[in-house]
Amino acid sequence: MPSSPDLSLDRMSKGKIPGKESGIEVRKTICSICNPLSHCGIDSYVRHGVVIKVEGTKENPHNEGTICSKGAASRQYIYHPDRIRTALIKKGDRDSGQFEPISWEEALDIIANRLLGIKVETGPESVAFYAGYPKWMRPFLKRLAHSFGSPNYCSESSTCSAGALMASKLNYGVAGRPEIEKSRCLLVWSTNPFYSNTSPARKLLEVVERGVRIIEVGPLITPLTAHAHIHLRIRPGTSGALALGMAHVIIEEGLFDKDFVRDWTVGFEEYRVYVREFPSHVTEQITGVSAALIKEAARLYATTKPAGMLNGPNATVHHTNGIQNHRALTALIGLTGNFDTEGGNYVNPPSYLYVPNGVVTRQHQFEQSRPWEEMPPRIGQDLYPAWCQLIPEAQAIHLPSQIRTRSPYPVRAILAFGMNHRMWPGSDSMREGLKMLDFLVDVDLFMTDTARLADLVLPACSSFERSELKFYPEQYAIWTSPVIEPLGDSRPDIDIILDLAARLAPDDLLLQKGYEDCMDWILGPAHLKVADLKRYPGGYELKDIRMPPYRKYEKSGFSTPSGKMEFTSLILKQAGLDPLPRYQEPRLSPRSAPDLAREFPLILTTGARLPMYVHSRTFRVPWLRSLHPDPTVDINPVDAEERGISPGDWVALSTSRASIRVRANLTEIVPPGTINIYHGYPGADVNQLIEPDYVDPISGYPGFKSLLCEVRKTT
Numbered sequence: 001m002p003s004s005p006d007l008s009l010d011r012m013s014k015g016k017i018p019g020k021e022s023g024i025e026v027r028k029t030i031c032s033i034c035n036p037l038s039h040c041g042i043d044s045y046v047r048h049g050v051v052i053k054v055e056g057t058k059e060n061p062h063n064e065g066t067i068c069s070k071g072a073a074s075r076q077y078i079y080h081p082d083r084i085r086t087a088l089i090k091k092g093d094r095d096s097g098q099f100e101p102i103s104w105e106e107a108l109d110i111i112a113n114r115l116l117g118i119k120v121e122t123g124p125e126s127v128a129f130y131a132g133y134p135k136w137m138r139p140f141l142k143r144l145a146h147s148f149g150s151p152n153y154c155s156e157s158s159t160c161s162a163g164a165l166m167a168s169k170l171n172y173g174v175a176g177r178p179e180i181e182k183s184r185c186l187l188v189w190s191t192n193p194f195y196s197n198t199s200p201a202r203k204l205l206e207v208v209e210r211g212v213r214i215i216e217v218g219p220l221i222t223p224l225t226a227h228a229h230i231h232l233r234i235r236p237g238t239s240g241a242l243a244l245g246m247a248h249v250i251i252e253e254g255l256f257d258k259d260f261v262r263d264w265t266v267g268f269e270e271y272r273v274y275v276r277e278f279p280s281h282v283t284e285q286i287t288g289v290s291a292a293l294i295k296e297a298a299r300l301y302a303t304t305k306p307a308g309m310l311n312g313p314n315a316t317v318h319h320t321n322g323i324q325n326h327r328a329l330t331a332l333i334g335l336t337g338n339f340d341t342e343g344g345n346y347v348n349p350p351s352y353l354y355v356p357n358g359v360v361t362r363q364h365q366f367e368q369s370r371p372w373e374e375m376p377p378r379i380g381q382d383l384y385p386a387w388c389q390l391i392p393e394a395q396a397i398h399l400p401s402q403i404r405t406r407s408p409y410p411v412r413a414i415l416a417f418g419m420n421h422r423m424w425p426g427s428d429s430m431r432e433g434l435k436m437l438d439f440l441v442d443v444d445l446f447m448t449d450t451a452r453l454a455d456l457v458l459p460a461c462s463s464f465e466r467s468e469l470k471f472y473p474e475q476y477a478i479w480t481s482p483v484i485e486p487l488g489d490s491r492p493d494i495d496i497i498l499d500l501a502a503r504l505a506p507d508d509l510l511l512q513k514g515y516e517d518c519m520d521w522i523l524g525p526a527h528l529k530v531a532d533l534k535r536y537p538g539g540y541e542l543k544d545i546r547m548p549p550y551r552k553y554e555k556s557g558f559s560t561p562s563g564k565m566e567f568t569s570l571i572l573k574q575a576g577l578d579p580l581p582r583y584q585e586p587r588l589s590p591r592s593a594p595d596l597a598r599e600f601p602l603i604l605t606t607g608a609r610l611p612m613y614v615h616s617r618t619f620r621v622p623w624l625r626s627l628h629p630d631p632t633v634d635i636n637p638v639d640a641e642e643r644g645i646s647p648g649d650w651v652a653l654s655t656s657r658a659s660i661r662v663r664a665n666l667t668e669i670v671p672p673g674t675i676n677i678y679h680g681y682p683g684a685d686v687n688q689l690i691e692p693d694y695v696d697p698i699s700g701y702p703g704f705k706s707l708l709c710e711v712r713k714t715t
């Protein structure tokens with residue numbers, strides 16, 4: 001006879017079974033450890049105000065109950081001993097690393113006094129407002145900056161997705177994303193969602209099973225490579241040449257969309273003449289991909305309809321030729337007639353915080369509380385005018401340079417939310433720049449190496465301890481409520497911003513109304529209200545949302561200066577730059593710098609994502625660190641053998657600027673001649689090896705993914 005289940009309190013508690021008896025409650029929230037296109041729904045099991053277990057939310061259509069290793073380690077993340085629990089003020093000089101606790105009121109008053117003082121002395125533009133990779137507070141921070149009078153809201157987007165967006169805007173005025181589930185061919189150009197964005201990766205596997213033809217571009221072997229029909233294994237930094245070579249095949253063989261090109265583009269003749277410089281045998285020499293494969297891929301992409309192009313946020317723009325690279329490859333979308341079509345690259349602008357789902361909000365109007373014309377020029381505007389024309393932020397990569405030169409005006413203070421100086425090329429130079437500021441505030445969950453440099457450090461709380469709106473592309477929304485109290489005196493970033501707004505921008509009456517009123521204002525056009533969303537703690541299915549139609553340009557033209565897709569960009573021409581998507585070698589490559597390449601013969605690509613790490617965030621989480629304890633470089637066995645390097649050996653990875661000590665991971669994932677390393681390892685920061693001015697001249701984007709290096713065995 002089966003025994004009846006043992007429902008004793010002890011068993012239920014140990015089994016973490018929710019219920020009145022065990023005192024365990026399941027509360028819904030989201031994980032925000034990685035990127036906003038993931039942000040999985042989380043069921044938190046809470047007892048006595050403590051999260052004792054997490055699971056993925058089954059009814060959340062985005063993650064459907066799944067979570068990754070990082071989400072599974074959430075408890076180690078939110079209860080980590082490095083969490084800052086009180087506001088802190090520096091004792092001694094910038095470098096002392098010594099702090100003492102201070103009350104919130106005192107801290108906020110000191111910040112307001114200093115920033116208002118600097119505003120009077122050298123103007124509001126001397127204060128920069130910065131958001132690192134955390135995104136949820138950005139609309140509020142940006143509005144605060146503008147209401148304060150500073151044009152200098154900037155963010156990690158100066159190295160992330162804004163470069164690719166800028167390149168697309170130069171071509172089309174907007175960017176389109178592939179409708180993966182409707183495409184018959186997918187050109188996956190340098191992205192690895194299996195590590196970087198797991199929910200969409202599941203969708204990719206579904207289309208693979210349906211037999212969609214996949215062409216993958218990228219120097220590394222990824223989990224997708226096994227499913228790809230063609231892998232174009234380019235030399236890092238040569239995407240532009242490959243795209244021009246594919247365009248050459250498509251045009252010469254008459255496979256392009258002649259109607260679209262005739263009616264909706266400018267500059268085609270110049271482009272057609274230019275791509276003749278890229279016959280397949282020449283493209284092979286530049287990219288390392290065989291002429292036969294280039295032709296096969298070009299034909300497959302151009303003749304399978306509809307075809308979508310899936311780009312990563314930045315692997316194509318992290319180069320000193322990045323913007324033109326990305327222009328060249330996105331030009332293929334229009335050339336083949338796949339722009340804003342069903343199953344092609346559909347234009348569906350983000351609704352809120354980078355997620356497109358058809359809902360119309362006033363995020364942009366909320367952020368831009370003062371027009372640009374009423375504010376001084378932004379940081380980087382003199383050097384990167386096209387960036388400032390197309391991306392509504394300052395160029396953060398230029399911060400250390402402007403802090404140092406004080407030209408065209410001084411930047412004296414930064415109010416930062418989640419700043420990590422290791423994000424910058426020449427990260428040591430950014431660190432030195434921060435030390436030169438008159439005043440630095442950093443708001444973070446953890447006492448980081450960057451926070452240690454600040455005059456004041458304010459404790460933020462995690463997504464488990466705050467309320468936020470999350471939209472999902474599956475037309476689903478959730479307004480979360482805190483599942484636990486904020487740890488110690490930590491607070492949600494937006495509460496901190498609003499308290500500062502009361503002091504720094506009292507005339508901004510909307511900000512003074514508080515968080516939920518601001519969100520209601522943002523959601524106004526969608527007829528959604530926070531009070532209504534709150535009634536659905538597990539999430540809310542957005543109903544009757546009308547998606548934008550296809551081929552919107554047929555009605556309203558393209559939002560480029562010419563009103564058409566621009567093979568030759570008028571914005572670039574006006575900025576004195578090359579209007580064609582012209583290919584140039586990366587500034588440091590074996591072809592462009594042969595002398596240097598004798599000493600540093602290997603190509604360095606940095607930052608390809610690892611599943612267990614997110615930039616600087618998760619190295620400190622024990623479960624995750626145990627999956628990949630030491631900093632490693634990927635090196636092909638051929639290159640390792642030439643250098644007498646065995647698996648696991650400690651090696652020196654060097655560029656002409658500096659050297660770091662890491663362990664060798666011998667792997668075929670990298671082709672011979674290429675070295676790959678994750679960025680931001682504590683104690684082995686690859687960004688020290690990169691010059692601060694190793695940037696794309698059009699966007700200011702760092703050349704993180706193509707430069708020269710050498711690897712030598714060390715002890």
Ligand SMILES: Nc1nc2c(c(=O)[nH]1)N[C@H]1C(S)=C(S)[C@@H](COP(=O)(O)OP(=O)(O)OC[C@H]3O[C@@H](n4cnc5c(=O)[nH]c(N)nc54)[C@H](O)[C@@H]3O)O[C@H]1N2
Pocket residue numbers: 034035133160161189190191192193195196197217218219220221222234235236237238239312313314315316605606607608609610611612613614615705706
């Ligand atoms: N686990 C985890 N997930 C993350 C992040 C993380 O740190 N960890 N970061 C998040 C962020 S901020 C971002 S921006 C995304 C990035 O997301 P992805 O773009 O998907 O990630 P990557 O792994 O950087 O790049 C994908 C591919 O780019 C190719 N690549 C490398 N060098 C070059 C090159 O020189 N040229 C070309 N054309 N391709 C190259 C490689 O083949 C690599 O597989 O991931 C997000 N998700």
Ligand SMILES: Nc1nc2c(c(=O)[nH]1)N[C@H]1C(S)=C(S)[C@@H](COP(=O)(O)OP(=O)(O)OC[C@H]3O[C@@H](n4cnc5c(=O)[nH]c(N)nc54)[C@H](O)[C@@H]3O)O[C@H]1N2
Pocket residue numbers: 131132133134156159160161314318417418419420422423424443444445446448460461462463493606607608614615616617679680686687704
């Ligand atoms: N060499 C190289 N460098 C790169 C890249 C590369 O591929 N190669 N990739 C670039 C890219 S795409 C990106 S996006 C950047 C990464 O951008 P970073 O800004 O360096 O990213 P993180 O380290 O994830 O986050 C920064 C800080 O935010 C804190 N934080 C986390 N959540 C919150 C929160 O809710 N509130 C607050 N106030 N703080 C929080 C974290 O603790 C951390 O200290 O790195 C760039 N740098």
Ligand code: SF4
Pocket residue numbers: 031032033034035038039040066067068069070071072197198199
């Ligand atoms: S870290 Fe993992 S669980 Fe968290 S949002 Fe990203 S993919 Fe989801």
Ligand SMILES: [Mo]
Pocket residue numbers: 159160161313
């Ligand atoms: Mo990023």
